[in-house]
Amino acid sequence: MEKIIKPRGTMDVMAPDVFAWNYIEGIVRETAEVFGFTEIKTPTFEEIGLFKRGVGETTDVVQKEMYSFTDKDGTMYALRPEGTASVVRALIENGKISDTLPLKYFYIINCFRYEKPEAGRSREFVQFGSEMFGAPSSLADFTIISLADSVLKKIGLKNIKLHINSIGCPKCRPIYREELVKYLRANESYLCDTCRERMETNPLRVLDCKNDSCKKVAQNAPKTIDHLCEECKEHFEDLKSSLDACGIDYVVDPHIVRGLDYYTKTVFEFIAEGIGSQSTVCGGGRYDGLMEELGGPKMPGIGFGMGITRLILAMKQDGIEPPVLAVPELYVASMGKNAGRKGLEIVSELRKAGINAETDLVGRSLKAQMKYADKISAKYVLIIGDSELEANKASLKEMATGEQTELTLDKITEYIISKNI
RNA sequence: GUGGAUGUAGCUCAGUUGGUUAGAGCGUCAGGUUGUGGCCCUGAAGGCCGUGGGUUCGACCCCCAUCAUUCACCCCA
Numbered sequence: 001m002e003k004i005i006k007p008r009g010t011m012d013v014m015a016p017d018v019f020a021w022n023y024i025e026g027i028v029r030e031t032a033e034v035f036g037f038t039e040i041k042t043p044t045f046e047e048i049g050l051f052k053r054g055v056g057e058t059t060d061v062v063q064k065e066m067y068s069f070t071d072k073d074g075t076m077y078a079l080r081p082e083g084t085a086s087v088v089r090a091l092i093e094n095g096k097i098s099d100t101l102p103l104k105y106f107y108i109i110n111c112f113r114y115e116k117p118e119a120g121r122s123r124e125f126v127q128f129g130s131e132m133f134g135a136p137s138s139l140a141d142f143t144i145i146s147l148a149d150s151v152l153k154k155i156g157l158k159n160i161k162l163h164i165n166s167i168g169c170p171k172c173r174p175i176y177r178e179e180l181v182k183y184l185r186a187n188e189s190y191l192c193d194t195c196r197e198r199m200e201t202n203p204l205r206v207l208d209c210k211n212d213s214c215k216k217v218a219q220n221a222p223k224t225i226d227h228l229c230e231e232c233k234e235h236f237e238d239l240k241s242s243l244d245a246c247g248i249d250y251v252v253d254p255h256i257v258r259g260l261d262y263y264t265k266t267v268f269e270f271i272a273e274g275i276g277s278q279s280t281v282c283g284g285g286r287y288d289g290l291m292e293e294l295g296g297p298k299m300p301g302i303g304f305g306m307g308i309t310r311l312i313l314a315m316k317q318d319g320i321e322p323p324v325l326a327v328p329e330l331y332v333a334s335m336g337k338n339a340g341r342k343g344l345e346i347v348s349e350l351r352k353a354g355i356n357a358e359t360d361l362v363g364r365s366l367k368a369q370m371k372y373a374d375k376i377s378a379k380y381v382l383i384i385g386d387s388e389l390e391a392n393k394a395s396l397k398e399m400a401t402g403e404q405t406e407l408t409l410d411k412i413t414e415y416i417i418s419k420n421i
Numbered sequence: 422g423u424g425g426a427u428g429u430a431g432c433u434c435a436g437u438u439g440g441u442u443a444g445a446g447c448g449u450c451a452g453g454u455u456g457u458g459g460c461c462c463u464g465a466a467g468g469c470c471g472u473g474g475g476u477u478c479g480a481c482c483c484c485c486a487u488c489a490u491u492c493a494c495c496c497c498a
Binding site for chain 1: 422496
């Protein structure tokens with residue numbers, strides 16, 4: 001038979017990666033709760049219009065990376081390429097926008113984008129995201145950044161830098177944009193082909209170009225942070241003061257521009273050095289116009305997305321070992337049908353008491369059972385054969401020391417439980 | 422979507438200028454006297470040499486295509 005392989009850009013996650021995965025999810029849930037965020041689950045697919053409006057009709061994500069399909073009734077749907085739009089839709093649809101503000105939600109979801117896979121980027125990826133709505137103050141920006149920072153620090157990641165920037169609001173951005181285009185036109189001859197095009201369509205992205213010549217132009221380009229209106233400037237300064245006061249290190253990076261259309265004012269990225277070209281481990285920012293854009297009330301928002309697989313790459317690089325599966329307390333090695341049944345009885349009782357216990361399921365010889373017990377790192381091995389069964393006894397071996405003691409059968413579980421306290 | 426690299430056993434990799442039955446280490450399984458793990462020893466299983474074409478008397482090796490992985494770009498988590 002021909003083999004079937006998994007779809008391109010997807011992955012099977014199992015030990016040992018799955019331990020890192022669960023470790024991260026545990027820290028995420030724990031930390032989000034401490035910050036007062038509650039979890040939200042939304043559908044894997046939505047009407048395609050939600051993403052077109054929410055993420056932005058002109059973005060690459062919407063234009064060429066969406067997994068879309070037509071349902072039997074003719075409706076166009078798409079697998080979610082990100083989480084924010086769905087959360088906003090859900091908050092509006094369920095009337096949560098009338099709750100006490102601010103609204104604080106988090107999620108751990110899989111997202112889909114049709115891209116060329118490489119390290120740190122796949123077509124199905126899982127991200128931890130958080131969203132806060134109804135809080136215009138820079139303290140909200142700080143709280144969101146602080147949540148991301150706490151998660152990264154709890155995981156134990158070392159080589160991560162926070163980059164922040166402000167890209168202004170609908171008041172000051174057009175003015176800045178005009179100035180930038182003017183500058184770029186004057187330096188047009190130094191730009192690469194794509195940048196020459198982008199200069200007109202989305203000039204901010206030129207600042208992000210990796211081309212050497214473009215980089216030089218970007219170096220001296222007018223910066224958003226020098227052209228902020230009073231309100232945006234104050235907002236950004238306040239945020240920096242909060243970060244300073246609470247000891248969160250950052251660099252102001254005028255080249256952080258973010259590709260999703262909905263961002264306003266604060267944008268930020270946490271960047272892990274050395275995990276490849278996909279080094280942004282967490283990216284986010286403010287989106288004060290998004291709620292309204294999706295048919296809700298005027299309500300400011302801010303949030304981030306954090307890529308779980310990129311975190312795992314960073315963990316590996318830092319040599320962080322996640323906790324592994326619990327080792328069995330007892331392995332029951334048995335010989336003969338009757339002894340096997342008695343062994344299973346003991347194992348069942350221990351499991352009821354919440355203790356990890358195992359016994360032979362594949363008919364191995366005693367010697368092979370001992371090897372197996374050693375392999376799975378069982379702390380104790382109980383040996384039952386016909387003679388023991390007759391005498392109502394069994395011998396218990398402590399694997400680390402090799403010591404062996406005789407116990408009556410009905411004392412076994414009690415003994416193991418007492419050892420396990 | 423663009424460009425480069427790679428593809429041999431479950432894993433990590435050897436494989437001589439194209440020449441008969443494709444190898445190692447680790448892992449798996451079974452043994453090393455009668456019912457006891459780790460170390461050591463022995464043996465076994467396990468490969469359409471990614472897939473499909475082509476060149477050749479003959480291809481793991483050369484050529485083309487394709488798929489997958491990977492690096493960089495684009496974009497982004």
